[in-house]
Amino acid sequence: MxxxxxxxxxxxxxxxxxxxxxxxxxxxxxxxxxxxxxxxxxxxxxxxxxxxxxxxxxxxxxxxxxxxxxxxxxxxxxxxxxxxxxxxxxxxxxxxxxxxxxxxxxxxxxxxxxxxxxxxxxxxxxxxxxxxxxxxxxxxxxxxxxxxxxxxxxxxxxxxxxxxxxxxxxxxxxxxxxxxxxxxxxxxxxxxxxxxxxxxxxxxxxxxENKSPANYALMRYVLNHMVVSPLGYIYVEIPVSMDEAEMKSVDIIRDMEGTSVALSFRETVSDGIKVSLRSKSDFNVSLFAAQFGGGGHVKASGITLRDVSLSEAKTRVLAALETALSRES
Ligand SMILES: [Mn+2]
Incomplete structure (x- = not known):
């Protein structure tokens, strides 16, 4: 094969x-x-x-x-x-x-x-x-x-x-x-x-079956801070202090009903803002990520944005996402 x-x-x-x-x-x-x-x-x-x-x-x-x-x-x-x-x-x-x-x-x-x-x-x-x-x-x-x-x-x-x-x-x-x-x-x-x-x-x-207390702290943080958009996506912003070593925030929120795209925006110490994207629909997050220099898979992709604040990164990516999603529907 x-x-x-x-x-x-x-x-x-x-x-x-x-x-x-x-x-x-x-x-x-x-x-x-x-x-x-x-x-x-x-x-x-x-x-x-x-x-x-x-x-x-x-x-x-x-x-x-x-x-x-x-x-x-x-x-x-x-x-x-x-x-x-x-x-x-x-x-x-x-x-x-x-x-x-x-x-x-x-x-x-x-x-x-x-x-x-x-x-x-x-x-x-x-x-x-x-x-x-x-x-x-x-x-x-x-x-x-x-x-x-x-x-x-x-x-x-x-x-x-x-x-x-x-x-x-x-x-x-x-x-x-x-x-x-x-x-x-x-x-x-x-x-x-x-x-x-x-x-x-x-x-x-x-x-x-061996998750650390830090992993549970991340899950608690994500569940408390996730934002569900009526336009069919869900996202969360993650401060630099949270530890994503074991689990990605985006994978904690992706299963919410009524959403087709999940995103996390994570601040890093020296690597800019990391955006992780997941799709549960035909929406191609790899293609979407490409406009920001990112890439990956059709259903799972990532973007790195440098020299921007967390909120600026979020605003830019979500604006583009809303445009792209409205084009789809
Ligand atoms: Mn692989």
Whole structure:
């Protein structure tokens, strides 16, 4: 089902050494897919290193292999390929200048599922699919006819570790299998990951049943401050003091009846105003975000506005949203 699966499987198999990385502020799909490929490299005997200079999301240390992730670029070792996962653009990688310098003279491979991917790699594997983790499954574990694993299937523990990491990524990016991006193939992929030994209880417990008091404080704040518009959208403004590390405010308000678009406006210390958008209708929030230089998915996108106040950002985006929504109806 991934037409280039053989090409990328051959590319991976031919590597002398692979540096794996993902977008800044990595989420569970970014971490799960890079670790998934890392475990695959171990199965195949290919030297590989995961480099993520940002801190991992809460509890990601329970993912098998997370303790081997490097915060700084390796200075030793032989690498002929650099793989960037789950990033629509190379500039989404933290320390992109370091990465570009490292990638010079090496093969740059872009593996991602965002529709606005900029095709920045020497080789680009960028179909529209639920998650990079699902993409990794279909490309390397299934579509190759299992050939990549034929010689190594006896290492059940590494296979199970890989399955756990990929399952975590799919589970997270699909909102636990609720988003429109979920297809019959997503469930087929997950069925196989479970067969390979994905630890569902580990993922459920650490990523969905282990919320911190700060997460509950955010939920309380959001419920007290959300604003429902009669025009069919809902939004909330989040001061810099609130912690969104575990859950995004927009995902707390998106389920309100009678609304098709949900937004959060969040002040950050040094990164301007972050606007997160979700759609429950045909309204394309990726297209909408593009007018402000943002992007993402049709149903989930983001905008960063610099040098504006929180209220100014809100006024500008909501004015454009009302115009766009009125055009739709
Ligand atoms: Mn993703």
């Amino acid at each position: 991934i037409s280039q699966a053989k090409f990328f499987s051959d590319l991976l198999s031919s590597a002398k050494g692979i540096l794996l990385t993902a977008h800044r502020d990595p989420d569970l799909d970014a971490v799960g897919s890079t670790l998934g490929v890392w475990h695959l490299c171990r199965l195949l005997g290919i030297p590989a290193t995961v480099w993520l200079s940002d801190p991992l999301p809460k509890d990601c240390d329970v993912l098998p292999g997370a303790d081997r992730i490097m915060r700084t670029l390796p200075t030793e070792g032989t690498y002929d390929q650099v793989w960037v996962l789950d990033a629509s653009n190379i500039d989404r990688v933290r320390d992109v200048a370091l990465l570009k310098a490292f990638a010079a003279g090496r093969t740059l491979v872009n593996v991602d599922h965002h529709p606005d991917n900029s095709q920045f790699g020497d080789h680009n594997l960028t179909p529209i699919i639920s998650s990079t983790s699902e993409l990794v499954f279909w490309t390397f574990l299934h579509a190759s006819g299992g050939a990549l694993l034929a010689d190594v299937a006896t290492d059940k523990q590494t296979l199970s570790n890989m399955a756990t990491c990929l399952y975590a990524g799919v589970c997270f990016d699909t909102g636990r299998f609720l988003h429109d991006s979920v297809t019959a193939n997503t469930f087929r992929a997950v069925a196989d990951l479970v067969t390979y030994g994905a630890d569902l209880a580990l993922i459920r417990h650490h990523f969905f």
